[in-house]
Amino acid sequence: MGETVRAAVQTGPREMEIREFPRPKIGPDDGLLRVEANGICGSDVEMYKGDLRRDGWKPMIPGHEPLGIVEEIGERAAARWGVRPGDRVALEVIVPCRFCQHCLTGRYQACPNRAAGHGVSPIDLEPALWGGFAEYLYLSPGTVVHKIDASLPAEIAAMYNPLGAGVRWARHLGGVGFGDTVLILGAGQRGLACVIAARAAGAGTIIVTGLAADRHKLALARELGADHTIVVDGDGTEDTVERVREITDGAMADVVLELTPLAAEPVTHALLAARHGGRVVLAGLKGNKEIPLRTDLVINRALTVVGAFGVDARAYEEAIALIESGRFPLEKLHTHTFGLDDTALAIETLAGEVPGEAAVHVSVHPNGS
Numbered sequence: 001m002g003e004t005v006r007a008a009v010q011t012g013p014r015e016m017e018i019r020e021f022p023r024p025k026i027g028p029d030d031g032l033l034r035v036e037a038n039g040i041c042g043s044d045v046e047m048y049k050g051d052l053r054r055d056g057w058k059p060m061i062p063g064h065e066p067l068g069i070v071e072e073i074g075e076r077a078a079a080r081w082g083v084r085p086g087d088r089v090a091l092e093v094i095v096p097c098r099f100c101q102h103c104l105t106g107r108y109q110a111c112p113n114r115a116a117g118h119g120v121s122p123i124d125l126e127p128a129l130w131g132g133f134a135e136y137l138y139l140s141p142g143t144v145v146h147k148i149d150a151s152l153p154a155e156i157a158a159m160y161n162p163l164g165a166g167v168r169w170a171r172h173l174g175g176v177g178f179g180d181t182v183l184i185l186g187a188g189q190r191g192l193a194c195v196i197a198a199r200a201a202g203a204g205t206i207i208v209t210g211l212a213a214d215r216h217k218l219a220l221a222r223e224l225g226a227d228h229t230i231v232v233d234g235d236g237t238e239d240t241v242e243r244v245r246e247i248t249d250g251a252m253a254d255v256v257l258e259l260t261p262l263a264a265e266p267v268t269h270a271l272l273a274a275r276h277g278g279r280v281v282l283a284g285l286k287g288n289k290e291i292p293l294r295t296d297l298v299i300n301r302a303l304t305v306v307g308a309f310g311v312d313a314r315a316y317e318e319a320i321a322l323i324e325s326g327r328f329p330l331e332k333l334h335t336h337t338f339g340l341d342d343t344a345l346a347i348e349t350l351a352g353e354v355p356g357e358a359a360v361h362v363s364v365h366p367n368g369s
Helices: 042-049 075-081 160-173 189-200 212-224 240-247 265-273 295-300 313-325 340-350
Strands: 004-012 015-022 031-039 066-073 088-091 136-139 145-147 181-185 205-210 228-231 253-258 274-282 304-307 334-339 361-365
Touching: 004 340, 015 340, 031 075, 031 088, 042 340, 066 075, 066 136, 145 313, 160 189, 160 253, 160 274, 160 313, 181 189, 181 265, 189 205, 189 212, 189 253, 189 313, 205 212, 205 240, 212 228, 228 240, 240 265, 253 265, 265 274, 265 295, 334 340, 340 361
Parallel strands: 181 205, 181 253, 205 228, 253 274, 274 304, 334 361
Antiparallel strands: 004 015, 031 066, 031 136, 031 361, 066 088, 088 145
């Protein structure tokens, strides 16, 4: 390994360049990860376009779904994490302090002392290698790691983040249980992951919505366990709420998961499609836009509305177990693999901007496939 590390740096909307950084010096409490693969999320697409960062740009190394091999690790870090060189690990985005009241009571996602995050920190935060679009990534003392089977193909193991979102949003926050009717608004990776999680939880009926351009994703949703799919635009447009009413004979959905990016109307659809006393999970980022919320619907339908902030350790562990079980054909989700030099193209491919490419799960492999 050389003294420099190559990484893809985003310097502004749709601006990505390859830079070299000094290899971090590793002490007793930190480590270094050789990145095998980093899955691309819909939020990476919105960040790349500039929709999720409107308060000024600082150059950063994106990539918040890093999977890799522990290259170097300090003695105390190895004991703390229970890993050693050569182990494969998946990383959480958040880097908590581990000592504050929030961390000690299990609410580490709310840690007020977190100064860094994987794939979201600027390169002026030393050492610069916080994102997964890099050959190597710095493991700080607060990094949260999860061991994962090294025999799995890297592109499959790299699905730990979207699968973790599916588990947390559908099962833990949505409370999907045996026989429930689940409506999933959005057929992206996390929508498909919610199908898997809902099916694993014993859901009775699963309904998924998507755009006409997402027909390949809707077909995959059916393969993974969805019972019905709804196209919400273009030719053959269906009214989401009325279609749910027809499918359920008026009973509506027990749990609704709203995952669409930037769109406002699906939020209202989510409230209208939930049954009286139902549960609505909001997880689709809207770029900080003002979104109308019909509070009378929440009140008069006795709805529980939950905001989904990322994925936590419990969900990651359950998602990794689900991946390792081989129960679902996850290989059908992965469609594209790119090298580090083609990071921008990888993001544009997931965004549907490359003619002729129908992407579902896309990953960047900085050290080769």
